[in-house]
Amino acid sequence: MLQISIVSRIMLLSGNVDLLLLxxxxxxxxxxxxxxxxxxxxxxxxxxxxxxxxxxxYIIGYLxxxxxxxxxxxxxxxxxxxxxxxxxxxxxxxxLMLTFVQRTILEVPLSIGEVFSQIVLPTVLLNLLLAIPxxxxxxxxxxxIYPEKALA
Amino acid sequence: xxxxxxxSLQTVVIFLVVIGLVTLALGGYFSPVxxxxxxxxxxxxxxISDRYMAVVDFLTVPRNVASLLxxxxxxxxxxxxxxxxxxxxQQQVTETNILSALVDFARANPEYSYKGASVIxxxxxxxxxxxxxxxxxxxxxxxxxxxxxxxxxxxxxDAVIAEAARVQLVTDSASAVDVRLQASNTEAMLVGSVTGExxxxxxxxxxxxxxxxxxxxxxxxxxxxxxxxxxxxxxxRKLQSELFQQAAIQPNVDYTRLQFVLVITNFNPVNIGPLxxxxxx
Numbered sequence: 001m002l003q004i005s006i007v008s009r010i011m012l013l014s015g016n017v018d019l020l021l022l023x024x025x026x027x028x029x030x031x032x033x034x035x036x037x038x039x040x041x042x043x044x045x046x047x048x049x050x051x052x053x054x055x056x057x058y059i060i061g062y063l064x065x066x067x068x069x070x071x072x073x074x075x076x077x078x079x080x081x082x083x084x085x086x087x088x089x090x091x092x093x094x095x096l097m098l099t100f101v102q103r104t105i106l107e108v109p110l111s112i113g114e115v116f117s118q119i120v121l122p123t124v125l126l127n128l129l130l131a132i133p134x135x136x137x138x139x140x141x142x143x144x145i146y147p148e149k150a151l152a
Numbered sequence: 153x154x155x156x157x158x159x160s161l162q163t164v165v166i167f168l169v170v171i172g173l174v175t176l177a178l179g180g181y182f183s184p185v186x187x188x189x190x191x192x193x194x195x196x197x198x199x200i201s202d203r204y205m206a207v208v209d210f211l212t213v214p215r216n217v218a219s220l221l222x223x224x225x226x227x228x229x230x231x232x233x234x235x236x237x238x239x240x241x242q243q244q245v246t247e248t249n250i251l252s253a254l255v256d257f258a259r260a261n262p263e264y265s266y267k268g269a270s271v272i273x274x275x276x277x278x279x280x281x282x283x284x285x286x287x288x289x290x291x292x293x294x295x296x297x298x299x300x301x302x303x304x305x306x307x308x309x310d311a312v313i314a315e316a317a318r319v320q321l322v323t324d325s326a327s328a329v330d331v332r333l334q335a336s337n338t339e340a341m342l343v344g345s346v347t348g349e350x351x352x353x354x355x356x357x358x359x360x361x362x363x364x365x366x367x368x369x370x371x372x373x374x375x376x377x378x379x380x381x382x383x384x385x386x387x388x389r390k391l392q393s394e395l396f397q398q399a400a401i402q403p404n405v406d407y408t409r410l411q412f413v414l415v416i417t418n419f420n421p422v423n424i425g426p427l428x429x430x431x432x433x
Binding site: 011013014015016018020047050051052053096099100103106108109110111114115118119122123 | 273275276277278279280282284310311318320325326343345346347348408
């Protein structure tokens with residue numbers, strides 16, 4: 001709801017923040033969270049329900065983000081912010097590329113240069129800018145939901 | 153000892169002295185003395201009064217400060233409440249103005265039935281120019297219904313659920329609307345783009361168009377009613393090497409600030425896809 005009512009209206013050129021992607025990425029990067037896949041699927045379903053983009057694009061995109069996050073969480077666990085940036089960057093590019101391919105298959109006239117300068121770059125920039133605060137919020141949330149003693 | 157003056161004479165002398173003093177005073181001969189005396193008296197009174205008030209202030213100020221602080225807090229709360237009220241009222245005035253304009257538009261175009269709706273969201277994908285409105289099938293909204301504001305064409309309903317609908321704006325890159333230029337009565341195709349800009353394609357090379365020409369829907373294709381205002385021509389691109397002219401359009405509607413829209417509910421869009429979709433063998 002926050003995404004479609006507020007965040008989608010905050011635009012840089014034609015790009016906007018994908019808050020769901022950031023939340024899914026940050027949630028997937030929390031080592032103590034076990035059900036990140038479910039949340040990725042749920043986020044994909046919700047976004048697919050609201051958006052004009054086919055639902056499977058968002059499901060594939062968000063599940064890939066969770067997969068990437070789970071892959072990185074064990075590899076660069078000492079640099080969680082670096083992992084967040086990496087997941088955000090790759091995940092955003094992947095989701096935008098999937099959408100671009102889908103629109104191209106539907107014969108929607110899109111100029112690659114225009115898409116890159118007007119959508120891809122601004123969206124990646126906005127997502128990277130918001131990656132740190134979202135990661136901090138989600139980390140605090142995860143620590144609250146899954147306290148240390150429960151982990152032990 | 154017996155007085156040398158008789159009693160009555162003393163009385164007369166005292167009376168005369170008093171009369172004399174009163175007469176001198178009334179004549180203004182004692183003014184310097186009375187002024188000096190008054191000044192001394194007033195100064196003394198002022199000094200005493202100031203000291204008294206200082207003592208009173210010293211004894212009562214702490215209580216007044218607490219009272220003032222409480223009053224200040226209450227007044228600040230009151231100011232905050234009134235500011236909130238002012239903002240709410242300003243918003244209501246803005247909304248009323250927009251709704252009033254929509255009602256005027258509906259009255260000016262009585263051939264259609266309208267359903268008012270608020271824009272409650274935008275599509276999360278940056279590739280798409282869609283908005284979400286708060287009316288759906290429960291209010292009789294169906295896919296394909298045109299959506300307008302008092303300023304002109306907005307788009308058409310793309311998908312509907314019970315309580316909401318998704319509207320594809322004419323600025324969407326997949327949108328194509330048949331339009332005509334009012335001045336030259338030339339048909340053209342209005343298309344959107346990823347940047348949200350509108351342009352006219354398929355304008356015949358023979359057509360004479362110029363900046364400022366008004367663009368209206370033509371009704372061709374059956375997806376939109378005719379004669380709905382879209383915008384104005386801003387610039388024209390005409391190359392002899394191309395089959396058609398192109399033109400940039402300044403839309404009448406600000407699609408980034410949509411708040412309220414009208415869905416035309418008695419227009420039945422025609423799907424001509426089956427007639428044009430399959431090429432012959």
